Amino acid sequence: DTEVTQTPKHLVMGMTNKKSLKCEQHMGHRAMYWYKQKAKKPPELMFVYSYEKLSINESVPSRFSPECPNSSLLNLHLHALQPEDSALYLCASSRRQNSNTEAFFGQGTRLTVV
Amino acid sequence: GNSVTQMEGPVTLSEEAFLTINCTYTATGYPSLFWYVQYPGEGLQLLLKATKADDKGSNKGFEATYRKETTSFHLEKGSVQVSDSAVYFCALSEYSGGGADGLTFGKGTHLIIQP
Numbered sequence: 001d002t003e004v005t006q007t008p009k010h011l012v013m014g015m016t017n018k019k020s021l022k023c024e025q026h027m028g029h030r031a032m033y034w035y036k037q038k039a040k041k042p043p044e045l046m047f048v049y050s051y052e053k054l055s056i057n058e059s060v061p062s063r064f065s066p067e068c069p070n071s072s073l074l075n076l077h078l079h080a081l082q083p084e085d086s087a088l089y090l091c092a093s094s095r096r097q098n099s100n101t102e103a104f105f106g107q108g109t110r111l112t113v114v
Numbered sequence: 115g116n117s118v119t120q121m122e123g124p125v126t127l128s129e130e131a132f133l134t135i136n137c138t139y140t141a142t143g144y145p146s147l148f149w150y151v152q153y154p155g156e157g158l159q160l161l162l163k164a165t166k167a168d169d170k171g172s173n174k175g176f177e178a179t180y181r182k183e184t185t186s187f188h189l190e191k192g193s194v195q196v197s198d199s200a201v202y203f204c205a206l207s208e209y210s211g212g213g214a215d216g217l218t219f220g221k222g223t224h225l226i227i228q229p
Binding site: 033040042103 | 144145146148150155156157158159160163165203207208209216217219220221222224
């Protein structure tokens with residue numbers, strides 16, 4: 001099973017809303033990632049969790065707040081977003097950080113901020 | 115730092131044509147190399163990988179060989195189908211001992227196959 005599951009698939013939110021994106025994997029991977037992808041661009045790394053601890057924050061604005069409740073789950077809490085934050089948000093996992101191994105991606109959440 | 119360069123396209127081919135998408139990389143050590151494919155409205159799927167020099171990754175008729183001497187990992191397929199229409203990303207992963215982690219992606223190549 002190489003599946004990473006993301007919910008919801010689509011999300012429309014206002015600039016004053018609070019919402020959360022969820023990601024789950026059952027491959028025993030100990031590294032989990034959030035990426036942001038704009039149209040016709042490659043994914044951009046946002047956060048890395050390694051063994052449930054935040055390892056990398058790529059200077060992401062504080063209106064994005066990640067959380068890793070356990071080794072299988074990764075959340076991204078959203079608050080006071082801007083229209084330019086509209087994008088495809090991808091979750092990924094890999095065996096462990098810094099291991100040169102492949103990452104497996106979820107289907108993404110298509111976020112629209114209105 | 116690490117980087118990946120690939121032709122951006124769009125690349126338009128007829129069905130059953132031969133496909134090559136070029137990818138070259140810059141890395142300080144010994145990265146692993148990957149091709150990911152993204153179909154419209156979906157996430158990224160791992161297409162194939164190679165972890166050391168001269169390794170050949172293959173899957174679904176696609177192939178790529180890790181060439182350390184030319185720092186390249188070109189994607190090839192002998193006979194493309196309409197269903198291969200997608201965006202293809204070349205990527206590398208290298209542990210740098212403390213730098214940023216995650217994959218380094220090329221800009222992506224949009225492939226369009228016409229019947």
